[in-house]
Amino acid sequence: MSETLQTADSTVVVSDADLLAGTAAAVREAGAALRERFGEVVPYQTREELMSALAANDDTALRILRPRLTRMRPDAGWVEDELDGGALPAGEWWVVDPAEGNVNHLHALPEWAVTATLVRDNQPVLTVVHLPMTGQTYTALAGAGAHLDGRPLSVARTKDLGLSVVATSQARPDEDEDVVRRVGSSITAMLFDALVVRVAVPATLHLLNVAAGRIDAFWQFAGARADLLPGALLVAEAGGRISDAEGRPWTPRSAGFLAAAPGVHAQAVSSLSS
CATH class of the missing domain: 3.40.190.80 (D-Maltodextrin-Binding Protein; domain 2)
Structure with missing residues (x-):
């Protein structure tokens, strides 16, 4: 599917595949910024200190993600709270988790990621999940399959x-x-x-x-x-x-x-x- 993006100078036709590529680049950049913050266990003694440390990671990634994704889809909404659930209003929305597994990052555990998903009328259209500790990037485009660094993915054939x-x-x-x-x-x-x-x-x-x-x-x-x-x-x-x-x-x-x-x-x- 192609979407029309109006710029100050001209009208550009942007396909969902192009949006996926741009999203992947932004997510990888945010992941690199978070990896620079990764290492020692981050100490905290209170819930307030924990929340402050989590927010610092989120803010680091969002400073990269929000302007990059907004530039690609300026009319898309933005889900402010990654813990929100339920249906979204009609139209396009960016659903982003700037540090999925944030508490693992704070504890110097490697199981964390950066994710960005474009939702159109409550259906996910494309998604990128980047694992900064391994360098792997998982992508999916509705109707075009799921991939790991460009290689097609398929679920298990287990029957028991x-x-x-x-x-x-x-x-x-x-x-x-x-x-x-x-x-x-x-x-x-x-x-x-x-x-x-x-x-x-x-x-x-x-x-x-x-x-x-x-x-x-x-x-x-x-x-x-x-x-x-x-x-x-x-x-x-x-x-x-x-x-x-x-x-x-x-x-x-x-x-x-x-x-x-x-x-x-x-x-x-x-x-x-x-």
Whole structure:
């Protein structure tokens, strides 16, 4: 699909593929800036000190991302809070997580990323997830597949949940008590039904592994657009199934999320529904 971008001098036709390339360049640049800040564990003693350290990382990446992405799509909205959920108003929106897995970055753990997703009328159109510690960049364009550094991705061909590696993640700190209990019971169910259960943040990194065929399913209860939309598009474009935890169509309003290889999706739904 092509979109028309009006500049001061002329009208330029910009394809979604060109937007993806420009987005990838901006996300890589932001990742490089965050990598320069990575190293020692960042000390904090209070919630206020923690929030300040998280905000410093976010601000470092956003100083690069926001002007670059806004320049490409000046009429697109901008989701201010990466923890927000639910549907967006009509039109185009940038859904960005400037430091996905930010708390890992602060703790000198390498599992963090920078993500940017363009959403059009509540459908993700393109996404970029860059892993600065490995230099890898995952991209997806609606209808054009998912790729890792230009190489096509495809989900696993596993057909038996009992032979599967599955994963889940904590949606956010201070989660609602009912959600916390549901997460706990779902992990117990999967410990019985799957081969191996992985539990860690952030969600996006698990979803990259589903898209790449390294693990077979990922689920989460609650959650924000910024930690689910990039991976949802990647998995769908890699041939995976996306639903809520009960197997119904997933939307950002859904209380649960499941991304799985087609061969184990129904078994994962059964396990989570039990």
